[in-house]
Amino acid sequence: MTDLVVLAAEVNPSIPRAxxxxxxxxxxxxxxxxxxxxxxxxxxxxxxxxxxxxxRMQQRPGPNRNGPFGLLQTxxxxxxxxxxEDVRPKAADAFxxxxxxxxxxxxxxxxxxxxxxxxxxxxxxxRTPLQLTDLPVAALLVLAVAGVAAYGIVLAGWSSGSTxxxxxxxxxxxxxxxxxxxxxxxxxxxxLYAGSMSTSQIVHAQQDMWFIIPACVSFVVYVxxxxxxxxxxxxxxxxxxxxxxGGYFTEYSGMRFAMxxxxxxxxxxxxxxxxxTLFLGGPAAPPxxxxxGDGMFNGGWWGVLWVTLKLWMFMFFFVWLRxxxxxxxxxQFMKFGWKFLIPVTLVWVIAVAFxxxxxxxxxxxxxxVVSLGGLEISIASLIVIGFIAAIVLGGTWLWxxxxxxxxxxxxxxxxxxxxxDPFAGGHPxxxxxxxxxxxSPRGRGGATALAEAPARRDGTDSTHDSTTxxxxxxxxx
Amino acid sequence: xxxxxxLGILLALGFGFALLSVGTSLVVGPARANVAKAQAxxxxxxxxxxAPEGGRFPVKYYLTAMLFVIFDIEALFLYPFAVAFDQLGxxxxxxxxxxxLNSFFxxxxxxxxxxxxxxx
Numbered sequence: 001m002t003d004l005v006v007l008a009a010e011v012n013p014s015i016p017r018a019x020x021x022x023x024x025x026x027x028x029x030x031x032x033x034x035x036x037x038x039x040x041x042x043x044x045x046x047x048x049x050x051x052x053x054x055x056r057m058q059q060r061p062g063p064n065r066n067g068p069f070g071l072l073q074t075x076x077x078x079x080x081x082x083x084x085e086d087v088r089p090k091a092a093d094a095f096x097x098x099x100x101x102x103x104x105x106x107x108x109x110x111x112x113x114x115x116x117x118x119x120x121x122x123x124x125x126x127r128t129p130l131q132l133t134d135l136p137v138a139a140l141l142v143l144a145v146a147g148v149a150a151y152g153i154v155l156a157g158w159s160s161g162s163t164x165x166x167x168x169x170x171x172x173x174x175x176x177x178x179x180x181x182x183x184x185x186x187x188x189x190x191x192l193y194a195g196s197m198s199t200s201q202i203v204h205a206q207q208d209m210w211f212i213i214p215a216c217v218s219f220v221v222y223v224x225x226x227x228x229x230x231x232x233x234x235x236x237x238x239x240x241x242x243x244x245x246g247g248y249f250t251e252y253s254g255m256r257f258a259m260x261x262x263x264x265x266x267x268x269x270x271x272x273x274x275x276x277t278l279f280l281g282g283p284a285a286p287p288x289x290x291x292x293g294d295g296m297f298n299g300g301w302w303g304v305l306w307v308t309l310k311l312w313m314f315m316f317f318f319v320w321l322r323x324x325x326x327x328x329x330x331x332q333f334m335k336f337g338w339k340f341l342i343p344v345t346l347v348w349v350i351a352v353a354f355x356x357x358x359x360x361x362x363x364x365x366x367x368x369v370v371s372l373g374g375l376e377i378s379i380a381s382l383i384v385i386g387f388i389a390a391i392v393l394g395g396t397w398l399w400x401x402x403x404x405x406x407x408x409x410x411x412x413x414x415x416x417x418x419x420x421d422p423f424a425g426g427h428p429x430x431x432x433x434x435x436x437x438x439x440s441p442r443g444r445g446g447a448t449a450l451a452e453a454p455a456r457r458d459g460t461d462s463t464h465d466s467t468t469x470x471x472x473x474x475x476x477x
Numbered sequence: 478x479x480x481x482x483x484l485g486i487l488l489a490l491g492f493g494f495a496l497l498s499v500g501t502s503l504v505v506g507p508a509r510a511n512v513a514k515a516q517a518x519x520x521x522x523x524x525x526x527x528a529p530e531g532g533r534f535p536v537k538y539y540l541t542a543m544l545f546v547i548f549d550i551e552a553l554f555l556y557p558f559a560v561a562f563d564q565l566g567x568x569x570x571x572x573x574x575x576x577x578l579n580s581f582f583x584x585x586x587x588x589x590x591x592x593x594x595x596x597x
Contacts, residue, residue, distance in 0.1 A: 107491075133480045163524070188552075189559075195562065331597050342585070
């Protein structure tokens with residue numbers, strides 16, 4: 001690891017890193033305790049927050065009995081799960097069944113160590129940054145920890161000795177690893193801009209402009225993948241209660257279940273905190289407020305406030321998604337990740353690399369200038385513009401081909417004759433091959449999907465007419 | 478101070494908390510075992526018999542895992558490239574673009590055409 005430290009120091013000495021030279025170990029312990037308490041309090045609050053907001057969205061009050069506004073509801077739930085029996089099925093693997101929730105909950109805490117909460121402050125006579133620790137590979141640490149947390153899920157599913165948890169565990173693993181690639185690729189653009197993976201350096205590199213603007217595509221991809229990584233609705237396929245009861249934690253009860261619950265919510269905070277650090281300037285004050293009084297609200301302890309605000313913005317987004325979107329289908333979700341997010345992010349990363357290469361202070365493409373019709377244009381910008389134009393053209397071509405295919409398929413589906421009235425015989429019957437249901441004005445999407453199956457038999461179209469009409473007659477007869 | 482020490486501290490705190498809560502619940506909570514509780518939960522029907530090692534599961538998950546290994550390792554090569562970008566120069570940029578074209582887009586297109594990205 002020392003090699004990496006040396007490398008990072010050599011690569012970008014110009015950007016200042018958080019300075020931990022005046023931080024003794026006991027102060028680190030104090031800071032770790034602060035983060036720990038911060039996370040626990042946040043989770044207590046966010047569960048209440050989520051239930052209240054979802055309640056509002058569904059036009060009911062939500063929890064409002066325990067404490068003011070029901071604020072103590074989560075605490076009560078925690079106490080209740082502590083007093084519940086801890087059931088373990090006979091078929092479960094005792095040891096792994098026990099440690100899986102521990103792994104999951106423990107790993108959830110660790111990611112927060114590298115999140116910068118503010119600038120340097122005085123704490124017990126020592127000058128120390130409001131960040132537990134910083135590594136040259138800090139942003140990767142969050143991904144690594146998330147990878148270990150996935151073990152908690154897959155081991156829980158495997159060790160339960162039951163059908164639904166096994167399915168849930170497998171699904172969760174497939175989902176996590178699929179979206180981890182897109183997530184890892186999305187943040188490469190940030191590293192390109194910042195020239196570093198250390199979180200304090202990334203935050204420092206955003207002094208002039210938050211990376212959400214130059215790395216907008218990365219931000220969108222990251223937000224999508226972070227919902228997938230935390231197993232939240234609308235993509236909580238690993239626990240989809242409509243299909244596999246509770247997924248990997250079906251067999252868990254009492255406090256062990258609560259550990260999964262806790263871990264999930266802390267994970268939400270961790271991915272949001274990483275998004276805040278990488279794209280939203282971390283502890284920096286929002287642009288308008290940062291200008292007040294020569295940056296008096298921008299630094300020191302104020303950072304905690306801004307980080308917290310940005311985190312809760314993401315929390316609201318999570319809840320909002322849950323309140324408004326239905327669960328996706330498993331295959332749709334996986335296809336979206338592999339066929340859309342990963343290629344798009346890759347192209348984006350290359351585009352960012354080209355844009356970075358064309359900067360005059362780096363000048364990979366030289367400083368040559370060509371004159372086009374009296375306009376002086378540098379070769380570097382020509383290359384970048386040409387490259388981006390090629391990508392856009394390629395993208396439109398792919399898109400057009402796809403739309404064309406889809407339109408053709410839709411037309412072919414619509415061209416099948418023989419609408420059948422399912423109630424003609426007195427009781428409802430499904431359409432036979434080659435037949436088509438009368439399209440309901442409300443369910444147009446569903447009807448097209450139904451009609452797609454016969455559309456694949458284009459080759460036998462000529463025979464359809466006769467069979468369909470005879471079918472219909474038989475049916476009516 | 479080694480920057481990994483605070484990481485260890487937070488890890489220990491988290492593990493201690495998890496262990497303590499689960500342990501307390503084992504001591505405080507009731508323990509009334511019966512046969513039905515020890516069965517696997519399957520919505521009330523007789524549980525499906527399970528092989529001791531977790532039973533069989535669809536091989537397509539194996540495919541996803543292999544795809545992950547390939548693509549994630551390729552993504553990993555981009556990190557040092559991104560961090561040291563300014564020092565590397567045009568040659569490395571072109572090398573990385575070629576690398577991505579070859580092993581990412583070609584591999585992606587291959588798996589795509591062979592139906593590796595089809596789930597059901």
